[in-house]
Amino acid sequence: MVSEPFAALRILSAVAQLAGLVAMLLGPLYGAYQGLIEPLFPGHHFAESDGLQLVVGLLAGLVGIIALVVGALAEAWSKVQEDWRGSGYPV
Numbered sequence: 408m409v410s411e412p413f414a415a416l417r418i419l420s421a422v423a424q425l426a427g428l429v430a431m432l433l434g435p436l437y438g439a440y441q442g443l444i445e446p447l448f449p450g451h452h453f454a455e456s457d458g459l460q461l462v463v464g465l466l467a468g469l470v471g472i473i474a475l476v477v478g479a480l481a482e483a484w485s486k487v488q489e490d491w492r493g494s495g496y497p498v
Contacts, residue, residue: 412492413485420485423478431471438464 411417442461446453 413488416481416485420478420481423474423481425478427471427474427476427478429471430467430474434464434467434471436464437467438462 438461442457442464445451446457
């Protein structure tokens with residue numbers, strides 16, 4: 408097994424980006440369904456919990472965007488470190 412430098416950082420980056428993508432896509436869909444579409448069904452009405460579910464869905468989308476940014480920054484940091492260590496400059 409070859410020891411790749413910054414392997415843990417790259418794995419963390421991939422996990423953060425995947426989790427961020429899932430949260431960014433599914434969070435607003437959940438919020439829109441629970442907060443806007445479900446109250447339109449017969450026998451239902453818009454209650455406080457529906458508004459809360461709408462807000463939670465939007466916040467999940469925001470958290471997803473933040474996780475994507477953190478994952479991209481971790482990936483960029485690992486590549487900068489790899490280039491810096493391979494450049495011959497003293498560390």
